Amino acid sequence: xxxxxxxxxxxxxxxxxxxxxxxxxxxxxxxxxxxxxxxxxxxxxxxxxxxxxxxxxxxxxxxxxxxxxxxxxxxxxxxxxxxxxxxxxxxxxxxxxxxxxxxxxxxxxxxxxxxxxxxxxxxxxxxxxxxxxxxxxxxxxxxxxxxxxxxxxxxxxxxxxxxxxxxxxxxxxxxxxxxxxxxxxxxxxxxxxxxxxxxxxxxxxxxxxxxxxxxxxxxxxxxxxxxxxxxxxxxxxxxxxxx
Numbered sequence: 272x273x274x275x276x277x278x279x280x281x282x283x284x285x286x287x288x289x290x291x292x293x294x295x296x297x298x299x300x301x302x303x304x305x306x307x308x309x310x311x312x313x314x315x316x317x318x319x320x321x322x323x324x325x326x327x328x329x330x331x332x333x334x335x336x337x338x339x340x341x342x343x344x345x346x347x348x349x350x351x352x353x354x355x356x357x358x359x360x361x362x363x364x365x366x367x368x369x370x371x372x373x374x375x376x377x378x379x380x381x382x383x384x385x386x387x388x389x390x391x392x393x394x395x396x397x398x399x400x401x402x403x404x405x406x407x408x409x410x411x412x413x414x415x416x417x418x419x420x421x422x423x424x425x426x427x428x429x430x431x432x433x434x435x436x437x438x439x440x441x442x443x444x445x446x447x448x449x450x451x452x453x454x455x456x457x458x459x460x461x462x463x464x465x466x467x468x469x470x471x472x473x474x475x476x477x478x479x480x481x482x483x484x485x486x487x488x489x490x491x492x493x494x495x496x497x498x499x500x501x502x503x504x505x506x507x508x509x510x511x512x513x514x
């Protein structure tokens with residue numbers, strides 16, 4: 272696909288993800304997106320973006336997983352990430368990522384690991400199919416918690432995985448019923464749209480499509496985006512990656 276013929280950036284590139292969700296100027300987009308998935312008592316009013324360095328062991332991990340760490344004013348922590356392309360043993364990778372501590376720079380310059388008594392949400396956007404089995408073909412949103420296998424009771428509410436398989440979302444524009452579905456439709460189809468869909472009439476989507484409009488990029492940003500697209504294409508064709 273030649274993205275130069277389309278006016279909107281691809282959110283599943285490093286540049287696109289960071290522009291969409293990793294900028295203080297666009298924090299309203301991240302807040303609105305997260306609130307579509309969160310229980311009402313955890314809805315976010317304000318958010319603080321923080322630099323994150325995740326420990327990833329392979330070159331594929333370092334290039335294909337983009338992370339964003341943020342904290343709500345009410346205390347909840349969020350790690351928002353995009354995973355692409357597909358790799359083997361992905362369920363196991365999700366579990367390992369969830370339990371691996373987040374490393375970040377403190378004001379003293381020392382890297383610290385911390386465990387908080389407040390919920391940590393790990394929101395994972397996946398740009399490939401995790402599970403090809405027929406019974407899960409229509410399940411694009413997964414909420415994963417630790418559960419006691421004997422009692423089926425939740426072992427802890429302090430760690431929640433929210434996994435979105437964007438490719439499994441099949442609704443057309445006319446079938447969109449909720450704010451959440453509108454977000455999924457926008458994220459999935461954004462690289463191929465020629466104009467903002469009429470069904471996405473809310474002000475937040477006006478902000479969204481203004482933010483991802485390629486025509487609004489500076490020359491240096493446009494060059495960065497083109498390089499990000501090249502990296503994306505290289506990853507798709509890498510022999511180290513399985514699909």
